[in-house]
Amino acid sequence: MSLPSRPIIDSISSIENLDFSRGFYNWFASSDRIGGSSFILDPNGGVRIVCSEGGWKLEYKPLIKVSEGECFTFEAEASCKLMKTRFCGKTGELDFLSTRVEVLDENRNPVRIVFDRWIFGDSGEPFIRTDLGLWRCADIRLTGSKDLKRRISFFQVPKNGRYLSIVLEGRGEGESYVRYLKLRRGIPIEIESTYHPPLLTVAPKAIVYKRIPLGSYAAKFLRIGDLDGDGRIEFLFAQNEKIGPGDIYKHITCLTAIDLDGKILWQIGSPSIDNFEVTSDLPVSVYDLDGDGRCEVTCCMNFKILVLDGSTGNVIRTADTPESYAGGGYVEGPETLFGRINGDCITICNLRGLDNDRDFLLKDRYNNIWAYTDRLEMLWHYNGKLIHSPLVYDIDGDKRTEVFVGDALLDHDGTPIWRIDIYDHCDSAIIYRHRGRLILALAYQSGGFHFLDAETGEPIKEYYLGHAQVLSLGYIGAGGEQLICGHTFWGGLNQFIFNLDGDIIYAIFGGVYGWIPVNWVGDGSELLASPKGMYDCYGNIVVEFPDPHIGSIWGPKVFAYDICGDAREEVIVWDEKYLTIYTQKDGAKPRYRFDRKVYNQTFYGNGNFTGYRIELGET
Secondary structure: OOOOOOOOEEEEHOOOOOOOOOOOEEEEEEEEEOOOEEEEEEOOEEEEEOOOEEEEEEEOOOOOEOOOOEEEEEEEEEEEEEOOOOOEEOOOOOOOOEEEEEEEOOOOEEEEEEEOOOOOOOOOOOOOOOOOEEOOEEEEOOOOEEEEEEEEEEOOOOOOOOOEEEEEEEEEOEEEEEEEEEEEEEOOOOOEEOOOOOOOOOOOEEEEEEEEOOOOOOOOOOEOOOOOOOOOOOOEEEEEOOOOOOOOOEEEEEEEEEEEOEEEEEEOOOOOHHHHOOOOOHHHHHHHHOOOOOOOOEEOOOOOEEEOOOOOEEEEEEOOOOOOOOOOEEOOOOOOOOOOOOOOEEEEOOOOOOOOOOOOEEOOOEEEEEEEEOOOOEEEEEEEEOOOOOEEEEEOOOOOEEEOOOOEEOOOOEEEEEEEOOOOOOOOOEEEOEEEOOEEEEEOEEOOOEEOOOOOEEEEEEEEOOOOEEEEEEEEOOHOEEEEEEEOOOOOEEEEEEEEEEOEEEEEEOOOOEEEEEEEOOOOOOOEEEOEEOOOOOEEEEEEOOOOOOOOOOOOEEEEEEEOOOOOOEEEOOOOOOEEEEEEEEEEHOOOEEEEOOOOOOOOOOOOOEEEEEEEOEE
Protein backbone atom coordinates (compact mmCIF):
# COMPACT_ATOMS: atom_id res chain seq x y z
CA MET A 1 0.00 0.00 0.00
CA SER A 2 1.44 3.39 -1.01
CA LEU A 3 1.82 6.21 1.48
CA PRO A 4 -0.56 9.17 1.05
CA SER A 5 0.74 12.56 -0.07
CA ARG A 6 3.44 13.63 2.34
CA PRO A 7 3.73 17.15 3.80
CA ILE A 8 7.11 18.86 4.11
CA ILE A 9 8.57 20.13 7.39
CA ASP A 10 11.08 22.95 6.88
CA SER A 11 12.26 23.15 10.48
CA ILE A 12 13.28 20.28 12.71
CA SER A 13 11.58 22.07 15.59
CA SER A 14 8.25 21.46 13.82
CA ILE A 15 8.51 17.69 14.19
CA GLU A 16 5.85 16.40 16.55
CA ASN A 17 4.40 13.14 17.84
CA LEU A 18 7.52 10.99 17.58
CA ASP A 19 6.49 9.67 21.00
CA PHE A 20 2.92 8.76 19.93
CA SER A 21 1.52 11.04 22.65
CA ARG A 22 -1.11 12.13 20.11
CA GLY A 23 -1.89 8.61 19.03
CA PHE A 24 -1.15 7.85 15.40
CA TYR A 25 -1.34 11.47 14.26
CA ASN A 26 1.22 11.91 11.43
CA TRP A 27 1.82 8.14 11.21
CA PHE A 28 0.78 5.63 8.54
CA ALA A 29 0.61 1.91 9.39
CA SER A 30 0.75 -1.08 7.04
CA SER A 31 1.15 -4.85 7.22
CA ASP A 32 1.94 -7.39 4.52
CA ARG A 33 -0.41 -9.98 6.06
CA ILE A 34 -4.08 -9.28 6.81
CA GLY A 35 -4.45 -9.57 10.56
CA GLY A 36 -0.77 -10.33 10.92
CA SER A 37 0.08 -7.28 13.04
CA SER A 38 -1.62 -5.08 15.63
CA PHE A 39 -0.53 -1.54 16.56
CA ILE A 40 -1.38 -0.71 20.19
CA LEU A 41 -0.84 2.58 22.02
CA ASP A 42 0.81 1.86 25.36
CA PRO A 43 -0.62 3.64 28.47
CA ASN A 44 2.96 4.49 29.50
CA GLY A 45 3.64 6.11 26.14
CA GLY A 46 4.80 4.85 22.79
CA VAL A 47 3.48 2.07 20.60
CA ARG A 48 3.51 -1.72 20.83
CA ILE A 49 3.44 -3.86 17.73
CA VAL A 50 2.28 -7.44 18.15
CA CYS A 51 3.03 -9.55 15.09
CA SER A 52 1.92 -13.15 14.51
CA GLU A 53 3.39 -13.47 11.03
CA GLY A 54 4.81 -11.45 8.17
CA GLY A 55 6.04 -7.89 8.34
CA TRP A 56 4.77 -4.45 9.31
CA LYS A 57 5.69 -0.80 8.87
CA LEU A 58 4.94 2.55 10.52
CA GLU A 59 5.99 5.59 8.49
CA TYR A 60 6.07 9.17 9.69
CA LYS A 61 4.06 11.07 7.08
CA PRO A 62 5.91 14.41 7.00
CA LEU A 63 9.28 14.61 5.29
CA ILE A 64 11.96 16.77 6.90
CA LYS A 65 13.69 19.12 4.48
CA VAL A 66 17.50 19.09 4.82
CA SER A 67 20.66 19.93 2.91
CA GLU A 68 23.55 17.64 2.06
CA GLY A 69 26.37 17.89 4.58
CA GLU A 70 24.08 18.59 7.54
CA CYS A 71 24.54 16.33 10.56
CA PHE A 72 21.84 14.82 12.77
CA THR A 73 21.48 12.52 15.76
CA PHE A 74 18.67 9.98 15.78
CA GLU A 75 17.58 8.41 19.06
CA ALA A 76 15.16 5.58 19.83
CA GLU A 77 14.07 4.01 23.09
CA ALA A 78 12.87 0.57 22.09
CA SER A 79 12.71 -3.11 23.00
CA CYS A 80 11.69 -6.32 21.29
CA LYS A 81 10.97 -9.94 22.00
CA LEU A 82 11.03 -11.88 18.75
CA MET A 83 10.56 -15.63 18.73
CA LYS A 84 13.06 -16.38 15.97
CA THR A 85 16.57 -14.98 15.71
CA ARG A 86 17.51 -16.53 12.40
CA PHE A 87 19.21 -14.30 9.85
CA CYS A 88 18.90 -15.66 6.33
CA GLY A 89 18.87 -13.15 3.50
CA LYS A 90 18.54 -15.90 0.90
CA THR A 91 15.17 -17.09 2.19
CA GLY A 92 13.98 -13.72 3.49
CA GLU A 93 13.93 -14.90 7.09
CA LEU A 94 14.92 -11.65 8.75
CA ASP A 95 13.12 -11.23 12.06
CA PHE A 96 13.88 -7.72 13.33
CA LEU A 97 12.80 -4.36 14.68
CA SER A 98 14.14 -1.37 12.77
CA THR A 99 13.88 2.28 13.82
CA ARG A 100 15.56 4.32 11.13
CA VAL A 101 15.98 7.48 9.10
CA GLU A 102 16.02 7.26 5.32
CA VAL A 103 17.49 9.97 3.08
CA LEU A 104 15.56 10.90 -0.08
CA ASP A 105 16.60 12.92 -3.12
CA GLU A 106 14.68 15.81 -4.69
CA ASN A 107 12.37 13.31 -6.41
CA ARG A 108 11.71 11.68 -3.05
CA ASN A 109 13.53 8.50 -4.00
CA PRO A 110 16.03 6.87 -1.61
CA VAL A 111 19.57 8.16 -2.13
CA ARG A 112 22.05 5.68 -3.57
CA ILE A 113 25.77 5.87 -2.72
CA VAL A 114 27.67 5.75 -6.01
CA PHE A 115 31.17 6.98 -6.87
CA ASP A 116 32.75 7.55 -10.27
CA ARG A 117 35.83 5.68 -9.04
CA TRP A 118 37.36 4.40 -5.81
CA ILE A 119 39.55 7.16 -4.34
CA PHE A 120 39.70 5.97 -0.74
CA GLY A 121 41.88 3.74 1.40
CA ASP A 122 41.46 -0.01 1.84
CA SER A 123 37.76 -0.86 1.89
CA GLY A 124 37.82 -3.42 4.70
CA GLU A 125 36.34 -5.88 2.20
CA PRO A 126 38.40 -8.15 -0.09
CA PHE A 127 36.99 -6.16 -3.00
CA ILE A 128 36.20 -2.55 -3.84
CA ARG A 129 32.90 -1.29 -5.19
CA THR A 130 31.78 2.07 -6.54
CA ASP A 131 28.06 1.31 -6.11
CA LEU A 132 27.42 0.76 -2.40
CA GLY A 133 23.65 0.56 -2.64
CA LEU A 134 21.02 2.63 -0.87
CA TRP A 135 22.23 4.91 1.93
CA ARG A 136 21.61 3.24 5.31
CA CYS A 137 23.71 4.87 8.00
CA ALA A 138 20.93 5.63 10.51
CA ASP A 139 19.26 2.27 11.10
CA ILE A 140 18.90 1.02 14.69
CA ARG A 141 18.15 -2.63 13.97
CA LEU A 142 17.44 -5.21 16.69
CA THR A 143 16.60 -8.91 16.84
CA GLY A 144 15.86 -11.54 19.46
CA SER A 145 15.08 -10.26 22.97
CA LYS A 146 16.36 -6.77 23.71
CA ASP A 147 15.64 -4.77 26.86
CA LEU A 148 14.13 -1.31 26.73
CA LYS A 149 16.95 1.21 26.45
CA ARG A 150 18.01 4.34 24.64
CA ARG A 151 20.00 3.72 21.48
CA ILE A 152 21.43 6.33 19.14
CA SER A 153 22.72 6.82 15.65
CA PHE A 154 24.24 9.93 14.11
CA PHE A 155 24.91 10.73 10.48
CA GLN A 156 25.71 13.28 7.82
CA VAL A 157 23.26 13.86 4.97
CA PRO A 158 25.00 12.46 1.86
CA LYS A 159 25.29 13.97 -1.59
CA ASN A 160 21.89 14.53 -3.25
CA GLY A 161 20.07 14.24 0.07
CA ARG A 162 17.08 16.61 0.28
CA TYR A 163 14.61 15.01 2.71
CA LEU A 164 14.61 12.73 5.73
CA SER A 165 11.96 10.07 6.22
CA ILE A 166 11.43 8.37 9.60
CA VAL A 167 10.41 4.72 9.51
CA LEU A 168 9.62 1.95 11.98
CA GLU A 169 9.60 -1.53 10.51
CA GLY A 170 9.62 -5.10 11.71
CA ARG A 171 9.14 -8.71 10.79
CA GLY A 172 8.53 -11.97 12.55
CA GLU A 173 6.46 -13.40 15.36
CA GLY A 174 6.73 -11.50 18.61
CA GLU A 175 6.30 -8.08 20.17
CA SER A 176 8.15 -4.81 19.61
CA TYR A 177 7.85 -1.65 21.65
CA VAL A 178 8.97 1.86 20.71
CA ARG A 179 8.58 4.36 23.52
CA TYR A 180 9.82 7.39 21.63
CA LEU A 181 11.98 8.65 18.79
CA LYS A 182 13.99 11.85 18.67
CA LEU A 183 15.76 13.64 15.85
CA ARG A 184 18.02 16.58 16.58
CA ARG A 185 20.52 18.61 14.63
CA GLY A 186 24.23 17.91 15.08
CA ILE A 187 26.18 14.94 16.40
CA PRO A 188 27.05 14.23 20.07
CA ILE A 189 29.18 17.11 21.35
CA GLU A 190 31.95 14.84 22.61
CA ILE A 191 32.66 13.58 19.09
CA GLU A 192 34.95 15.63 16.87
CA SER A 193 34.25 15.65 13.14
CA THR A 194 35.89 18.81 11.85
CA TYR A 195 39.33 18.90 10.28
CA HIS A 196 42.10 17.75 12.60
CA PRO A 197 45.70 18.67 11.74
CA PRO A 198 48.08 15.78 10.99
CA LEU A 199 49.58 13.99 13.98
CA LEU A 200 52.94 13.80 12.21
CA THR A 201 54.45 16.65 10.25
CA VAL A 202 57.64 14.72 9.53
CA ALA A 203 57.77 11.00 8.73
CA PRO A 204 60.22 8.82 6.78
CA LYS A 205 59.55 9.08 3.07
CA ALA A 206 58.70 5.93 1.15
CA ILE A 207 60.82 4.42 -1.61
CA VAL A 208 60.27 1.34 -3.74
CA TYR A 209 62.31 -1.49 -2.25
CA LYS A 210 61.16 -4.05 -4.79
CA ARG A 211 58.59 -4.22 -7.57
CA ILE A 212 57.91 -7.77 -8.70
CA PRO A 213 56.10 -8.40 -11.99
CA LEU A 214 53.46 -11.07 -11.47
CA GLY A 215 52.38 -13.72 -13.93
CA SER A 216 49.08 -15.38 -14.66
CA TYR A 217 49.23 -16.87 -11.14
CA ALA A 218 48.58 -13.48 -9.49
CA ALA A 219 45.79 -13.49 -6.91
CA LYS A 220 44.22 -11.03 -4.53
CA PHE A 221 44.49 -13.67 -1.80
CA LEU A 222 48.08 -13.58 -0.53
CA ARG A 223 49.86 -15.24 2.37
CA ILE A 224 53.33 -14.31 3.60
CA GLY A 225 55.98 -16.33 5.42
CA ASP A 226 59.37 -18.04 5.22
CA LEU A 227 58.40 -21.00 3.07
CA ASP A 228 61.83 -22.47 2.35
CA GLY A 229 63.62 -21.80 5.64
CA ASP A 230 66.22 -19.43 4.20
CA GLY A 231 65.41 -16.64 6.65
CA ARG A 232 63.72 -14.51 3.97
CA ILE A 233 60.01 -14.21 3.40
CA GLU A 234 58.20 -15.63 0.41
CA PHE A 235 54.75 -15.00 -1.05
CA LEU A 236 51.98 -17.54 -1.61
CA PHE A 237 49.17 -16.63 -4.01
CA ALA A 238 45.87 -18.54 -4.03
CA GLN A 239 43.48 -18.28 -6.98
CA ASN A 240 39.87 -19.37 -6.76
CA GLU A 241 36.65 -19.71 -8.69
CA LYS A 242 33.01 -20.03 -7.75
CA ILE A 243 31.41 -23.43 -8.28
CA GLY A 244 27.92 -22.76 -6.97
CA PRO A 245 25.29 -20.06 -6.42
CA GLY A 246 25.80 -17.03 -4.19
CA ASP A 247 29.08 -16.32 -2.45
CA ILE A 248 29.43 -19.52 -0.42
CA TYR A 249 30.79 -22.05 -2.90
CA LYS A 250 34.29 -21.31 -4.12
CA HIS A 251 37.35 -23.49 -4.38
CA ILE A 252 41.08 -22.97 -4.79
CA THR A 253 42.24 -23.57 -8.35
CA CYS A 254 45.93 -22.70 -8.08
CA LEU A 255 48.61 -22.13 -5.42
CA THR A 256 51.84 -20.41 -6.42
CA ALA A 257 54.84 -19.71 -4.17
CA ILE A 258 57.39 -17.09 -5.25
CA ASP A 259 60.47 -15.57 -3.63
CA LEU A 260 61.43 -11.90 -3.30
CA ASP A 261 62.95 -11.97 -6.78
CA GLY A 262 59.74 -13.23 -8.35
CA LYS A 263 61.09 -16.75 -8.93
CA ILE A 264 58.42 -19.44 -8.75
CA LEU A 265 59.33 -21.97 -6.05
CA TRP A 266 56.42 -24.30 -6.75
CA GLN A 267 52.92 -24.31 -8.14
CA ILE A 268 49.87 -26.54 -7.73
CA GLY A 269 46.95 -26.30 -10.15
CA SER A 270 46.45 -24.30 -13.32
CA PRO A 271 46.97 -20.52 -13.13
CA SER A 272 44.52 -18.13 -14.77
CA ILE A 273 44.38 -14.40 -14.23
CA ASP A 274 40.60 -14.69 -14.55
CA ASN A 275 40.70 -16.23 -11.07
CA PHE A 276 42.52 -13.27 -9.47
CA GLU A 277 39.53 -11.74 -7.70
CA VAL A 278 38.26 -13.02 -4.37
CA THR A 279 35.24 -12.02 -2.29
CA SER A 280 36.21 -13.66 1.00
CA ASP A 281 39.07 -15.34 2.82
CA LEU A 282 40.26 -18.68 1.46
CA PRO A 283 41.37 -21.76 3.43
CA VAL A 284 45.13 -21.22 3.20
CA SER A 285 47.65 -20.70 5.99
CA VAL A 286 51.45 -20.39 6.10
CA TYR A 287 52.70 -21.51 9.51
CA ASP A 288 54.97 -24.05 11.21
CA LEU A 289 52.06 -26.24 12.23
CA ASP A 290 54.04 -29.33 13.25
CA GLY A 291 56.70 -27.43 15.22
CA ASP A 292 59.70 -28.64 13.20
CA GLY A 293 61.04 -25.12 12.64
CA ARG A 294 59.87 -24.87 9.01
CA CYS A 295 56.63 -23.44 7.68
CA GLU A 296 53.99 -25.66 6.18
CA VAL A 297 51.09 -24.62 3.98
CA THR A 298 47.76 -25.82 5.34
CA CYS A 299 44.95 -25.53 2.81
CA CYS A 300 41.84 -27.08 1.30
CA MET A 301 41.67 -28.19 -2.33
CA ASN A 302 39.26 -30.56 -4.04
CA PHE A 303 37.45 -31.35 -0.78
CA LYS A 304 40.71 -32.34 0.93
CA ILE A 305 42.61 -30.77 3.81
CA LEU A 306 46.25 -30.67 2.77
CA VAL A 307 49.41 -30.00 4.75
CA LEU A 308 52.13 -29.13 2.23
CA ASP A 309 55.88 -28.78 2.56
CA GLY A 310 56.47 -25.04 2.38
CA SER A 311 59.61 -25.32 0.28
CA THR A 312 58.35 -27.79 -2.35
CA GLY A 313 54.56 -27.93 -2.17
CA ASN A 314 54.71 -31.70 -1.70
CA VAL A 315 51.90 -33.24 0.32
CA ILE A 316 52.90 -34.16 3.88
CA ARG A 317 49.49 -35.08 5.21
CA THR A 318 45.91 -35.15 3.93
CA ALA A 319 42.36 -35.79 5.11
CA ASP A 320 38.86 -35.26 3.76
CA THR A 321 37.23 -31.93 4.52
CA PRO A 322 34.26 -32.21 6.91
CA GLU A 323 30.91 -33.41 5.68
CA SER A 324 28.53 -30.56 4.89
CA TYR A 325 26.02 -29.71 7.59
CA ALA A 326 23.05 -27.38 7.27
CA GLY A 327 23.33 -25.90 10.75
CA GLY A 328 21.16 -22.83 11.19
CA GLY A 329 21.06 -21.99 7.49
CA TYR A 330 22.20 -18.44 8.20
CA VAL A 331 22.86 -15.55 5.78
CA GLU A 332 22.81 -17.43 2.45
CA GLY A 333 21.07 -20.56 3.69
CA PRO A 334 22.35 -24.12 4.29
CA GLU A 335 25.72 -24.77 2.65
CA THR A 336 24.98 -28.32 1.57
CA LEU A 337 25.28 -28.24 -2.23
CA PHE A 338 28.26 -30.59 -2.04
CA GLY A 339 28.76 -33.57 0.22
CA ARG A 340 31.83 -32.00 1.81
CA ILE A 341 32.82 -28.38 2.42
CA ASN A 342 35.20 -26.39 0.25
CA GLY A 343 36.49 -24.47 3.26
CA ASP A 344 36.31 -20.73 3.87
CA CYS A 345 39.26 -19.81 6.08
CA ILE A 346 41.87 -21.40 8.37
CA THR A 347 42.82 -19.89 11.72
CA ILE A 348 45.80 -21.16 13.73
CA CYS A 349 45.28 -21.56 17.48
CA ASN A 350 46.25 -23.55 20.59
CA LEU A 351 43.32 -25.61 21.84
CA ARG A 352 45.32 -28.31 23.63
CA GLY A 353 47.59 -26.13 25.77
CA LEU A 354 50.82 -27.05 23.98
CA ASP A 355 53.97 -24.94 24.01
CA ASN A 356 53.08 -23.44 20.62
CA ASP A 357 50.02 -23.03 18.43
CA ARG A 358 49.57 -26.49 16.87
CA ASP A 359 45.83 -26.58 16.16
CA PHE A 360 43.64 -24.88 13.60
CA LEU A 361 40.03 -23.95 12.88
CA LEU A 362 38.34 -24.61 9.55
CA LYS A 363 34.92 -23.19 8.69
CA ASP A 364 32.40 -22.95 5.93
CA ARG A 365 31.17 -19.48 5.01
CA TYR A 366 28.48 -18.75 7.60
CA ASN A 367 27.24 -21.82 9.48
CA ASN A 368 29.83 -24.33 10.74
CA ILE A 369 33.29 -24.45 12.25
CA TRP A 370 35.52 -27.44 12.96
CA ALA A 371 38.66 -27.72 15.12
CA TYR A 372 41.66 -29.86 14.14
CA THR A 373 45.06 -30.85 15.49
CA ASP A 374 48.26 -30.62 13.44
CA ARG A 375 47.75 -34.35 12.66
CA LEU A 376 44.37 -33.50 11.07
CA GLU A 377 42.45 -35.12 13.91
CA MET A 378 39.06 -33.46 14.41
CA LEU A 379 38.57 -32.11 17.94
CA TRP A 380 35.06 -30.64 17.79
CA HIS A 381 32.38 -29.04 15.64
CA TYR A 382 30.09 -26.05 16.28
CA ASN A 383 27.24 -24.66 14.20
CA GLY A 384 25.91 -21.12 14.54
CA LYS A 385 25.92 -17.69 12.90
CA LEU A 386 29.62 -17.30 12.15
CA ILE A 387 32.05 -14.41 11.96
CA HIS A 388 34.15 -14.27 8.78
CA SER A 389 37.42 -14.94 10.62
CA PRO A 390 37.16 -16.54 14.10
CA LEU A 391 38.89 -14.56 16.86
CA VAL A 392 41.24 -16.69 18.98
CA TYR A 393 42.56 -15.60 22.38
CA ASP A 394 43.36 -17.17 25.75
CA ILE A 395 40.70 -15.35 27.74
CA ASP A 396 40.78 -17.34 30.98
CA GLY A 397 44.58 -17.69 31.23
CA ASP A 398 44.71 -21.51 31.07
CA LYS A 399 47.16 -21.42 28.12
CA ARG A 400 44.45 -22.78 25.82
CA THR A 401 42.65 -20.73 23.22
CA GLU A 402 39.05 -19.61 23.49
CA VAL A 403 37.28 -18.91 20.19
CA PHE A 404 34.81 -16.15 19.39
CA VAL A 405 32.83 -17.56 16.48
CA GLY A 406 30.35 -14.73 15.82
CA ASP A 407 27.38 -15.57 18.02
CA ALA A 408 29.17 -17.27 20.92
CA LEU A 409 32.42 -17.56 22.82
CA LEU A 410 33.61 -21.17 22.84
CA ASP A 411 35.96 -22.75 25.33
CA HIS A 412 38.97 -24.67 24.02
CA ASP A 413 36.84 -27.84 23.79
CA GLY A 414 34.09 -26.18 21.73
CA THR A 415 31.69 -25.73 24.65
CA PRO A 416 29.82 -22.39 24.53
CA ILE A 417 30.72 -20.07 27.43
CA TRP A 418 28.19 -17.42 26.45
CA ARG A 419 26.07 -16.45 23.45
CA ILE A 420 24.89 -13.18 21.96
CA ASP A 421 22.02 -12.28 19.69
CA ILE A 422 22.72 -9.36 17.36
CA TYR A 423 21.07 -8.66 14.02
CA ASP A 424 22.96 -9.74 10.86
CA HIS A 425 26.39 -11.39 11.19
CA CYS A 426 29.80 -10.35 12.47
CA ASP A 427 32.34 -9.06 9.95
CA SER A 428 35.29 -8.48 12.30
CA ALA A 429 36.27 -8.46 15.96
CA ILE A 430 39.14 -7.31 18.16
CA ILE A 431 40.01 -8.03 21.79
CA TYR A 432 42.07 -6.02 24.27
CA ARG A 433 42.61 -5.45 27.97
CA HIS A 434 41.74 -2.05 29.43
CA ARG A 435 41.42 -0.90 33.03
CA GLY A 436 41.69 -4.50 34.22
CA ARG A 437 38.88 -5.68 31.95
CA LEU A 438 39.07 -7.80 28.81
CA ILE A 439 36.93 -6.17 26.11
CA LEU A 440 35.65 -7.66 22.88
CA ALA A 441 34.66 -5.18 20.16
CA LEU A 442 32.55 -6.27 17.19
CA ALA A 443 31.68 -4.89 13.76
CA TYR A 444 28.34 -6.58 13.15
CA GLN A 445 27.22 -5.29 9.74
CA SER A 446 23.69 -3.82 9.99
CA GLY A 447 23.68 -4.85 13.65
CA GLY A 448 26.18 -2.08 14.47
CA PHE A 449 29.39 -1.71 16.49
CA HIS A 450 29.31 -3.43 19.89
CA PHE A 451 31.65 -3.50 22.90
CA LEU A 452 31.24 -6.49 25.25
CA ASP A 453 32.84 -7.88 28.37
CA ALA A 454 34.88 -10.69 26.81
CA GLU A 455 34.52 -12.99 29.80
CA THR A 456 30.75 -12.72 30.21
CA GLY A 457 29.39 -11.37 26.92
CA GLU A 458 27.64 -8.55 28.79
CA PRO A 459 27.14 -5.45 26.60
CA ILE A 460 29.13 -2.31 27.43
CA LYS A 461 28.37 0.07 24.54
CA GLU A 462 26.67 -0.10 21.16
CA TYR A 463 26.48 2.17 18.12
CA TYR A 464 24.25 2.02 15.05
CA LEU A 465 26.09 3.91 12.32
CA GLY A 466 25.60 1.89 9.16
CA HIS A 467 27.05 -1.37 7.87
CA ALA A 468 29.79 -1.96 10.46
CA GLN A 469 32.54 -3.57 8.39
CA VAL A 470 35.95 -3.50 10.03
CA LEU A 471 37.63 -2.89 13.38
CA SER A 472 41.36 -2.46 13.81
CA LEU A 473 43.33 -1.90 17.01
CA GLY A 474 46.57 0.04 16.82
CA TYR A 475 48.85 2.64 18.37
CA ILE A 476 47.43 5.21 16.00
CA GLY A 477 46.70 8.13 18.33
CA ALA A 478 48.81 11.10 19.41
CA GLY A 479 52.04 9.94 21.02
CA GLY A 480 51.27 6.35 20.05
CA GLU A 481 48.03 6.13 22.05
CA GLN A 482 46.21 2.87 21.42
CA LEU A 483 42.92 3.54 19.61
CA ILE A 484 40.44 1.63 17.47
CA CYS A 485 39.63 2.39 13.84
CA GLY A 486 36.19 1.33 12.59
CA HIS A 487 34.73 1.50 9.09
CA THR A 488 31.29 1.22 7.56
CA PHE A 489 30.93 0.06 3.97
CA TRP A 490 27.66 -0.91 2.23
CA GLY A 491 25.25 2.00 2.16
CA GLY A 492 27.85 4.60 3.10
CA LEU A 493 31.57 4.95 3.80
CA ASN A 494 32.41 6.35 7.22
CA GLN A 495 35.41 6.07 9.52
CA PHE A 496 35.12 6.22 13.31
CA ILE A 497 37.89 6.36 15.90
CA PHE A 498 37.11 4.83 19.30
CA ASN A 499 39.12 5.04 22.50
CA LEU A 500 39.58 1.92 24.60
CA ASP A 501 36.59 2.83 26.77
CA GLY A 502 34.49 2.33 23.64
CA ASP A 503 33.74 6.03 23.18
CA ILE A 504 33.77 7.52 19.69
CA ILE A 505 36.20 10.44 19.67
CA TYR A 506 36.37 11.25 15.95
CA ALA A 507 34.11 10.72 12.93
CA ILE A 508 34.84 11.02 9.22
CA PHE A 509 31.78 10.95 6.97
CA GLY A 510 31.91 9.90 3.33
CA GLY A 511 35.26 8.12 3.19
CA VAL A 512 37.59 5.52 4.72
CA TYR A 513 41.33 5.93 5.00
CA GLY A 514 43.05 2.67 5.81
CA TRP A 515 42.85 0.11 8.62
CA ILE A 516 46.10 -1.91 8.40
CA PRO A 517 48.40 -0.55 11.18
CA VAL A 518 52.06 -0.14 10.20
CA ASN A 519 55.14 0.34 12.37
CA TRP A 520 56.60 2.82 9.89
CA VAL A 521 58.37 5.40 12.03
CA GLY A 522 59.69 3.04 14.72
CA ASP A 523 58.86 5.42 17.59
CA GLY A 524 56.03 3.28 18.97
CA SER A 525 53.26 4.84 16.87
CA GLU A 526 51.51 3.29 13.89
CA LEU A 527 50.08 4.65 10.67
CA LEU A 528 47.19 3.21 8.64
CA ALA A 529 48.14 1.78 5.26
CA SER A 530 46.33 2.13 1.97
CA PRO A 531 47.50 1.31 -1.56
CA LYS A 532 48.52 4.90 -2.26
CA GLY A 533 50.07 5.86 1.07
CA MET A 534 49.68 5.96 4.83
CA TYR A 535 47.24 8.00 6.89
CA ASP A 536 46.94 9.06 10.49
CA CYS A 537 43.73 8.23 12.33
CA TYR A 538 42.19 11.56 11.29
CA GLY A 539 42.31 10.76 7.57
CA ASN A 540 45.36 12.93 6.82
CA ILE A 541 47.81 11.36 4.40
CA VAL A 542 51.22 11.36 6.08
CA VAL A 543 53.31 9.30 3.64
CA GLU A 544 52.63 9.08 -0.08
CA PHE A 545 53.89 6.15 -2.10
CA PRO A 546 55.93 6.89 -5.21
CA ASP A 547 54.64 5.38 -8.45
CA PRO A 548 51.45 3.99 -6.87
CA HIS A 549 49.42 1.17 -8.40
CA ILE A 550 46.88 2.45 -10.91
CA GLY A 551 44.76 0.84 -13.61
CA SER A 552 43.93 -2.37 -11.79
CA ILE A 553 40.73 -4.07 -12.92
CA TRP A 554 39.99 -5.48 -9.48
CA GLY A 555 41.80 -2.97 -7.29
CA PRO A 556 44.99 -3.37 -5.22
CA LYS A 557 45.30 -4.72 -1.68
CA VAL A 558 47.74 -3.83 1.07
CA PHE A 559 49.52 -5.47 4.00
CA ALA A 560 52.47 -4.77 6.32
CA TYR A 561 55.46 -6.97 7.18
CA ASP A 562 59.04 -6.46 8.37
CA ILE A 563 60.81 -7.61 5.24
CA CYS A 564 64.11 -5.73 5.57
CA GLY A 565 64.69 -6.91 9.14
CA ASP A 566 65.22 -3.55 10.87
CA ALA A 567 62.12 -3.99 13.13
CA ARG A 568 60.18 -1.36 11.19
CA GLU A 569 57.62 -2.64 8.74
CA GLU A 570 57.41 -2.38 5.01
CA VAL A 571 54.11 -1.92 3.17
CA ILE A 572 53.20 -4.48 0.51
CA VAL A 573 50.80 -3.44 -2.25
CA TRP A 574 49.75 -5.84 -4.98
CA ASP A 575 47.31 -6.19 -7.85
CA GLU A 576 47.07 -8.47 -10.87
CA LYS A 577 50.21 -6.99 -12.49
CA TYR A 578 52.76 -6.17 -9.78
CA LEU A 579 53.67 -6.60 -6.16
CA THR A 580 55.42 -3.55 -4.71
CA ILE A 581 57.30 -3.36 -1.43
CA TYR A 582 57.68 0.15 -0.01
CA THR A 583 60.28 0.85 2.65
CA GLN A 584 61.62 3.88 4.49
CA LYS A 585 64.07 6.14 2.71
CA ASP A 586 65.95 6.95 5.90
CA GLY A 587 68.14 4.52 7.83
CA ALA A 588 66.95 5.58 11.27
CA LYS A 589 67.23 3.10 14.10
CA PRO A 590 63.79 2.24 15.49
CA ARG A 591 63.00 2.15 19.20
CA TYR A 592 60.15 -0.35 18.95
CA ARG A 593 59.18 -3.49 17.11
CA PHE A 594 55.68 -4.97 16.92
CA ASP A 595 54.82 -8.59 17.58
CA ARG A 596 52.04 -9.74 15.24
CA LYS A 597 50.64 -13.19 14.50
CA VAL A 598 50.78 -12.50 10.78
CA TYR A 599 50.03 -16.13 10.00
CA ASN A 600 46.43 -15.34 10.97
CA GLN A 601 46.16 -12.50 8.48
CA THR A 602 42.65 -11.88 7.18
CA PHE A 603 40.74 -9.38 5.08
CA TYR A 604 38.44 -8.69 8.04
CA GLY A 605 40.07 -6.56 10.75
CA ASN A 606 43.25 -7.22 12.71
CA GLY A 607 41.85 -9.02 15.75
CA ASN A 608 44.09 -12.06 15.21
CA PHE A 609 47.21 -10.13 14.18
CA THR A 610 47.05 -7.03 16.35
CA GLY A 611 50.55 -5.65 16.90
CA TYR A 612 51.83 -5.50 20.47
CA ARG A 613 54.52 -2.90 21.00
CA ILE A 614 57.88 -4.11 22.34
CA GLU A 615 60.75 -1.75 23.09
CA LEU A 616 63.95 -2.90 21.44
CA GLY A 617 66.28 -4.37 24.01
CA GLU A 618 63.38 -5.94 25.90
CA THR A 619 63.12 -9.71 25.91
